[in-house]
Amino acid sequence: MTVPSNPASPPGRTARPNLLDRVGIPKALSWGFLGVLIFMIGDGVESGFLSPYLISEGISKERVALLFTVYGVTASISAWFSGALSDLWGPRRVMLLGFGIWAALQVVLLGLALPAHHYWLIMVSYGLRGFGYPLFAYGFLVWVTAVTPRHRLGSAVGWFWFAFTGGLPTLGSLVASFTVPWLGTYRTLWFSLVLVVAGALIALLLVREPVGRSRLAPAGERPVATLLGSLSIVWRNPRIGTGAVVRTINTAAQFGFLVFLPVFFTDTLGFSLTDWLRLLSAMFATNIFFNLLFGLVGDRLGWQRTVAWFGGVGCAVTTLLLYYGTVASGDNFVLAMVLVSLFGATLAGYVPLSALMPSLAPDHKGQAMSALNLGAGASTFVGPAVVGLFLGPLGVQGVMWIFAGLYLASAAMTLFLTLPEPAAPPRDTTAVPARGRAESVSGPERV
Template structure:
């Protein structure tokens, strides 16, 4: 009688998870996060010195401002289209398009525009380059949203924002501070191109996860309808429209602060310009760390709760502290550092919104992300516009109260962003859900999402 020997592997428990999975990074996308970080470092190299460099080349200040205004407009448009094009082409092709636009326009900017100091070419090439980084970065964000199991999505988007803000402006500015004194500002812009190419190729050639290689929109949907759908979804799915408003409120005060807080902290509180810049650095550095922390917290506590309480209510409190503590204490730098860090931390409380929005429309994740990115683009304009209208009649305190009330309103609006399974609709992320097929798919029983209250 023959005996049957069991394969020892059949008695073993589940294979241990890879270390990237244990820290919340989907293993098939891990190289994408590394590539994104390097890409955004390259994009952020110019952040702190391109404006004065153009002034040194003889470009008048108003014209420099127009260059960055056009750049901001094209970047906002590209951020919106990144989701819609991902639905139509697939995120990977959108990322390739973003990388190609960045590289080609930057080379033209360096070789034709800067060398001749031709303002028309500077405006054209740098403005068109604004389409590049949002297509690459936010195309990858759509890929993350489409391919990550829902119960880990908050942590994954936390890692996305960790890499994004870690590169722009933090490590990018640090690289520039080392290279500009060594090789000069012009050569540093060429070095930035090298980082862009390295980061882009790492993300696009090292990631083999299949979800990002195909269109995310339902089969048979026409391209025009896919593009229009990225706009009409704002009223077809009212919760998506509300989420876009919440995203606008998220960073509108941040952009508004850059208009008047430097004057407040230097002229009113009594800090030097260097001290104010260090405060700003502390704010952004804290935000980077808490982008990751609140991604994890969102998966544990619930996405809506995290955005509403840590983001909305927390930012309402911190924005008032950012004004009243320095105004009352005067030039007490340690206290100012604490409130700046407090605001940077609460601002990151909105990170789970990047997981919540695509889950509100599981069959149109790209369109939902387009709405999210549209809100981000509008915030660039909305914040400074609020300051322009209300600063003179209400003063700094009045503007800060307006921002605080907006944050509280966003907390209330967030509580209405219920997932389909909470309103009796189809559960996203189950077996066969659109945009969820691929290497990171998990067994149906394991993929059931927790309550996202």
């Protein structure tokens, strides 16, 4: 993409990058990052209390579990289609669709389903609302990858994940800790709608960047081919398929840990439930800030190396440290805080994968992001499945070794995610200074 020079700049002088550019935020999309943060805070407000609230309203634990399962399935499907639809319609329209789904179904949930205590209407409204946030958030992620120059893309996606995880669940749960005692749970759910509307309006009205307002797929490509291509690219481009598997491994342990670590920390190690919740908060808080750091590191060290060493190898090491360190020290809260924070930090080592994947398929960035999001959705099932299959026969120690082995396997697979060489420019008789030619093919795109 060619970036036009500023006509207002004096001849012979290069405009200095502004503060946003220096920290890795594309200026044209800056309001979008803020909008995603506020939107995801609204989406995450309910994460810490919705389940006990529904149980207190007379819905059984089994039905609540089914409700959350349906929500997870719809969110996974939506994450997969977000890239393909962005290719087809443009990211901004996909974000608008996601916002519309979220807001409309939240009104149905709060205005009709919950007051009537009608379980199946709750199931439909809340379950289908799962289509909302991935379309909005991941649609913006596609917009980021389509607009940001390659040498700054790692930093830009780091800021996206900072906004995404900063809202869900971190700041969303923090907001709820103040609003639930003040407003009550039901009114807090209405307040979450206010936040979502505010975030969506900021992103959709204040971001004027033109590329994301139109389709990204090549001209003439049919809609059905675009949608099917979001799945077929996994085997059409084996590197994309490999990247999707790496993305699945990335957060599989995270979702698996949520199944058995609460019991392990409280019943086996002797921590209180409050201690465990604080440790979990520390893990995610650390992850948020390291999302930014590894975005910057990826742009300098190389996306591939960062994912392989800091993500794959790093998570393998910190997974084993988390188990053996806590077993050796028992209920030592300070050491446990350090160990969970180390895991949260290395988990962010996979952030440059969001820059690497669309660069592997520059003509179908949306399809590549769909594959990446498909891997993210699959991790919500793979992690708990590993725990369900192996916790009984192998115990906590065996499961930790399985996750560590998966992380090492992902590091090895990352070695195959090499970027295509840039096409050689056609020869002409015009002399090009050697220095300029060298600068055009060097830099962060060579990972």
